[in-house]
Amino acid sequence: TQPMSENNVWFGTPLSQLKRAPQCSSCLGQLQPERHFKILFKPKFTDGSIPKPFPDNYQDRWDSNHVRMPCSSENLYPVEAESGKKEVKSRWELIQSSLLHVLSSSVDLEESILHYNTRYNKRWNFEALHHYFTEVLDREESSYFFASVLPGMVQLALELPNICTQPIPLLKQNINQTIFLSQQQLASLLANAFFCTFPRRNAQQKKSEYAAYPDINFNRLFDGRSARKQEKLKCIINYFRRVITKTPCGTVSFTRRSIHSADTYPNWEQSQAKFGKLHVSSVGKIETEGTGMLQLDFANSSVGGGVLGQGCVQEEIRFLICPELIVSRLFTEVLGKHECLIIKGAEQYNSYSGYANSFRWTGNHADKTPRDKWRRRETEIVALDALHFRQAEQQYQPEKMKRELNKAFCGFNENDKPEAHVPAVATGNWGCGAFGGNPRLKALIQLMAAAETKRDVAYFTFHDKTLCQDIHNMHVFLQSQEVSVGWCKHAMKQATSLY
């Protein structure tokens, strides 16, 4: 091991010795529909072209197992005819006529959005949006946006029935399902979210149909006065400028993994698994130093957390620099204790610095990550929601530790792949900070889950040098004593009986 010197920023296995995709990946077969795969485009790619929507002609579905699409003919709203007679009209017609007005200011934009969201006339405020276009952008930048970018966004949104030709199945709790969408489809869905066109997604009542889903319409991104909202808007607008300038030709997959049969989880006390390689560093970031590895999203159970609201830590930042991730909020029900969401292929469009109040957009990002055979960027993100501990001592209770071990196991487990083809996990202080977790316990829990799933670990302590040294020392002990995961679990249980 390295000497206990101050200036070491990293310890253990060099990053270069950890497995990454695509170098370690096994070759993919032909992409084709199967029971757990829902592919919304034609899987036969022609060189350099944008994947074609599947099916050719729009199929409408309006039921509780699919996203209620804004362009559905069932998306109706009541109107009072002059004769006083009640009748219903197509909301999609209203959305089109409203968005096809000439929009040359954020006030026009507000009026247009409220035109088909009348019940929120008095409740939604667009302060952040107005501030962005009148104070943050100068007159020239603002008129460039309204002249060139916004019309492109309107077109992208209104093309929805020709781009997403079948409704998207909801990734509900306890199901295992993968949805494949093209980046063009994601862009059209996000443009609709920007214009707040998704029906039934604004109700706050607990009993409402989508109460267990994250919100998707961008109205909350447009309100308030915080500086964070301005940085968030810079990320979102830059994304739309990019995809309107050049339609991306890749694809992204969203997999809900739900391991709800108890016998699939390890019996942690009996585990003979030994600890694998660890690279632990106080510098570096998951999305940069962890390219090609399984990258942790320190998730909220409502995926994306406060990305459209106030939140601005690790998860929200990842969703802002890779806005395609936001689409997962449209169809992913709140995660249960035995579930996670894996997103493969999301592209990074934005560069940034800092986090929370110091978060700043620092410009466009050209993502050079190679694509796999199914046209997905080789970037795999797993959304794992840690428990939120109101009192720190709760986390040492055996059933709480078991829940976190199983959650990490669920996220790390690639049991159908041979060990040689499984990249390392890139992680950090998962479930710490606002979640109230103890970083040293969380690090041990993640090392145990990685050992159980035979994955190496790259752990970034995000500038905490002491933590970096401590995790290294703990790992040296675990490896040198050749202790098993079972021994660890047992020791944890003994130790916490002292609480």
Ligand SMILES: Cn1c(=O)c2c(ncn2C[C@@H](O)CN2CCOCC2)n(C)c1=O
């Ligand atoms: C490893 N890691 C982080 O921990 C991280 C990050 N961006 C923000 N954070 C940390 C914050 O989300 C909150 N942390 C504060 C310190 O305690 C743990 C959580 N990034 C990009 C990262 O790679």
